[in-house]
Amino acid sequence: MQKINKENLQAFLQEQKENWPLASSNYKGLEKVEEKEFQFEGFKIKVQFNPKRIKSTAAKVDKKAIEKRDCFLCEQNRPELQTKIELENNYSLLVNPFPILKEHFTIAKNDHTNQNFIDHIGDMANLAESLEGYSVFYNGPKSGASAPDHMHFQAGENDFMPIDTEYFDRKKNYGKLVTWNGRFEVYRFNHYLRKMISIEADRAQDIVSASQIFYRYLEKLQPNEQEPLLNAICVYKNKKYRLYIFPRKLHRPSQFFAEGNGQLLISPGAVDMGGVLITPRKEDFDKITKEDIISIYKQVSLDDLVFDKLCHDFTKLVMI
Ligand SMILES: [Zn+2]
Numbered sequence: 630m631q632k633i634n635k636e637n638l639q640a641f642l643q644e645q646k647e648n649w650p651l652a653s654s655n656y657k658g659l660e661k662v663e664e665k666e667f668q669f670e671g672f673k674i675k676v677q678f679n680p681k682r683i684k685s686t687a688a689k690v691d692k693k694a695i696e697k698r699d700c701f702l703c704e705q706n707r708p709e710l711q712t713k714i715e716l717e718n719n720y721s722l723l724v725n726p727f728p729i730l731k732e733h734f735t736i737a738k739n740d741h742t743n744q745n746f747i748d749h750i751g752d753m754a755n756l757a758e759s760l761e762g763y764s765v766f767y768n769g770p771k772s773g774a775s776a777p778d779h780m781h782f783q784a785g786e787n788d789f790m791p792i793d794t795e796y797f798d799r800k801k802n803y804g805k806l807v808t809w810n811g812r813f814e815v816y817r818f819n820h821y822l823r824k825m826i827s828i829e830a831d832r833a834q835d836i837v838s839a840s841q842i843f844y845r846y847l848e849k850l851q852p853n854e855q856e857p858l859l860n861a862i863c864v865y866k867n868k869k870y871r872l873y874i875f876p877r878k879l880h881r882p883s884q885f886f887a888e889g890n891g892q893l894l895i896s897p898g899a900v901d902m903g904g905v906l907i908t909p910r911k912e913d914f915d916k917i918t919k920e921d922i923i924s925i926y927k928q929v930s931l932d933d934l935v936f937d938k939l940c941h942d943f944t945k946l947v948m949i
Contacts, residue, residue, distance in 0.1 A: 649710040678914035702779040730785030738780040754833035757863040766899035773898020790903030822926035860899035875902040
């Protein structure tokens, strides 16, 4: 396993900040972003005002719009000053020039191939191991990815998203064991605004097989989609893989499309599901309320009954 240590990654980021004006100005801008927190029962949700994210939040990701533009993750279209770290398994690690996190990377596959979770879940686990100390995250083509046509992950420092620090407490106090079979342990999380399951395993291949079972079930719920709507976050710590999956039912909440004062330009992706809502407009940052947050997560997450059935059926499938 190729290990990329933190010092090398930080040196790479520093080099890009020094030599690439876009990265330089946007990482400087990040120092001034505003953040606030909303406290819920035993957990928190952060809101970040980040004007540089407007492009990504408001990105048109329908087929037509995507076909019209040059893919910004393909090597031949990347800015000349954007350099890369070549990774194993046909991936390149790039500095994300529109950061949310202090160390924000995009990990793009070297081929132009559709964003796809299930064929790359093993890669995701391996990347998390290579990048220990970072969270690797995935946005589905209709769940926050601004390049749905080019397979990629993102990575950022651990402990930025509340889920990173809340996980074990949450699991102890509110998590419910779905199944444990000696190879992987699956928990479900209710009362967390968004619906989430976690998979923990010692081996990447067990993360893959547990995810596959879930995925096949999710696929049946949304048969007309290119892939079922979801976000995922993977970390590797203390020789253990941990994967969080957020099954979704909607790309963008009604507030995104509302007009006038009712509009909140929020388009949730993995970071938002991990507990940091990104608002590129100051007025949204100022006016967002606890009720808005509850409503947004509720709209984009699977419904209670569907989630219950998913977890229930998963237990049965594992036992077969
Ligand atoms: Zn591409």
